[in-house]
Amino acid sequence: MPEKVKESLLLGSIFLVLAFLANTIQSVFGKFLEAQLSVEMFTWVTFVSALVILIPIVAARGFKDLK
Known part of the structure; x- marks a missing residue:
């Protein structure tokens, strides 16, 4: 696999994990704030x-x- 493709795959994977993390954090805040x-x-x-x-x-x- 060319180096640029590997770099793009790694960067895409990092962004995917960060997106799921942001979604999880949003859900936690939603559960915490749903009473307020x-x-x-x-x-x-x-x-x-x-x-x-x-x-x-x-x-x-x-x-x-x-x-």
């Missing part, structure tokens, strides 16, 4: 948090991924 927040409010906070995290990343890439 409604489902709608939790969903709204989750999406706004993701937006706050992604805006600087997309801006640093020059918004080239938004077509």
Whole structure:
């Protein structure tokens, strides 16, 4: 296997594990906060948090991924 393919496979695997970890953390927070927040409010906070995290990343890439 070429080195670039191995690197891409490793990077993809790392991102996949991080995505599952983020999903698990979100579920834990959901269970912890379900007594204090409604489902709608939790969903709204989750999406706004993701937006706050992604805006600087997309801006640093020059918004080239938004077509």
